[in-house]
Amino acid sequence: MSTFDEYFNRLSHPDAAVRRLAILALAESGEVTLVPRLAEMLRDPDPEVRLETARALEEFEGAEVVDALLAALADADPSVKAEAAGALEGKADAASLPRFLEGLETSDAFVRSAILRAVTPLCSTTALTPALAALGDGDAMVRLAAIGVLGQLPGDSAVPPLMTATRDESHEVRRAAVDALAIRGIAIPDALADPEWQVRRDAAEAVGRTKDFDNAKALLAALDDGYWQVVQEAVRSLGRIGDVRAVPALGRLLLEHPESNVRKEAAAALGTLAPDTASVFLRQALDDPDADVRKLARRALENPAPKSRG
Structure with missing residues (x-):
């Protein structure tokens, strides 16, 4: 035997x-x-x-x-x-893809979402139509998986449905759509007003990643967000965009915001935006109770960056 x-x-x-x-x-x-x-x-x-x-x-x-x-x-x-x-x-591969997609006919939402996740790495346009249909699924888990598929597809055919998904009733789906569009270099400024703070944070990051000067106004409004994580990302993005109009607001955050992570980001952003104009804020920040804030303020004063736009 x-x-x-x-x-x-x-x-x-x-x-x-x-x-x-x-x-x-x-x-x-x-x-x-x-x-x-x-x-x-x-x-x-x-x-x-x-x-x-x-x-x-x-x-x-x-x-x-x-x-x-x-x-x-x-x-x-x-x-x-x-x-x-x-x-x-x-x-999943090209040969097995049809068998995977057949499984989407099931009434089990878990199975539908699992199948969509499994075919996502293929980046196959064959999955476009099923993924678009899944965006209308009654289960948020399935819609989230559909965003994953659409986010990986080449070309621009997935962009309109992804933009529509930024208004989905599920904050997880909205967030995934914002992130998928950001990877394509597309920011959704309206998402900075989303009721879920994690969506707003990701939207702020996306705006900064695209470096679209026209969207800086939306970021300025986000500096008053009630969640410091959103404020921090908006500050970082303003530094990336290079809008000197943000200097007074960033200076206020540097000196007054209770969260040290926000103050650190503000010091770094001011150093890249307009260190000369912002020097009055940076000098006061040398007395900040946080050592990292003081270090970044000192660095900005000693090594001023080139002047930004605005």
């Missing part, structure tokens, strides 16, 4: 722990001919055995593995479903 035969026999053992150990041993062999027998274990009555099987199949490639894991997404046990979803990531 071969070693494999011995482990095959253990797959039928009445003790689930023995079956799990047999699955581990077979998976460690790396022998692809074992995949069919391993896949059968996804129908085991014990959820821990099915979980171990999904984990084991992640180490193998091929159509049979994909089909088995896609089927496991419908498992009654949430942990098995989650393991199968994770195992599928990175396994």
Whole structure:
């Protein structure tokens, strides 16, 4: 009897722990001919055995593995479903893409989102239409996964739906859409007024990343945001854009804002915007209680940057 035969026999053992150990041993062999027998274990009555099987199949490639894991997404046990979803990531290719997309017809939102996440790395325009349809899904988790697909697609066809998604009812979807557009060099200034602070913070970062001078006014308004994280990002972006109109507001933040991270960012921004004009603020900041703020203010005074726009 071969070693494999011995482990095959253990797959039928009445003790689930023995079956799990047999699955581990077979998976460690790396022998692809074992995949069919391993896949059968996804129908085991014990959820821990099915979980171990999904984990084991992640180490193998091929159509049979994909089909088995896609089927496991419908498992009654949430942990098995989650393991199968994770195992599928990175396994989609051009040949298997149609099989993945067929799974979007399910009524299970978890499965729909898992499939979209799995096909995202392909950056395939074949997924455009299904992803657009998924943006209208009633489950925010699915819409979020659709944003992931659209964000990776080449060309500009995904831009209009991504812009629409910045107004989604889910703040997580709105945030993902803002971030996906930022990667393309597109900022959404209106998102600086979003009711969720994390969306506003990401929108402020996106404006700075594009260095669009016309959007500086929106950033100036964001300096009064109630969340210091948003203010910090708006300050950093104003420094990147180089709008000297921000100097008085940044000076006020440098001297008055209670959060040291904001004051540090303000000192750095003032040093790049207009150190001469801002020197009155920077000199006062030399007495700041935070050592990093004092250090940045001193650096800005000693090493003035070239004059910015404004």
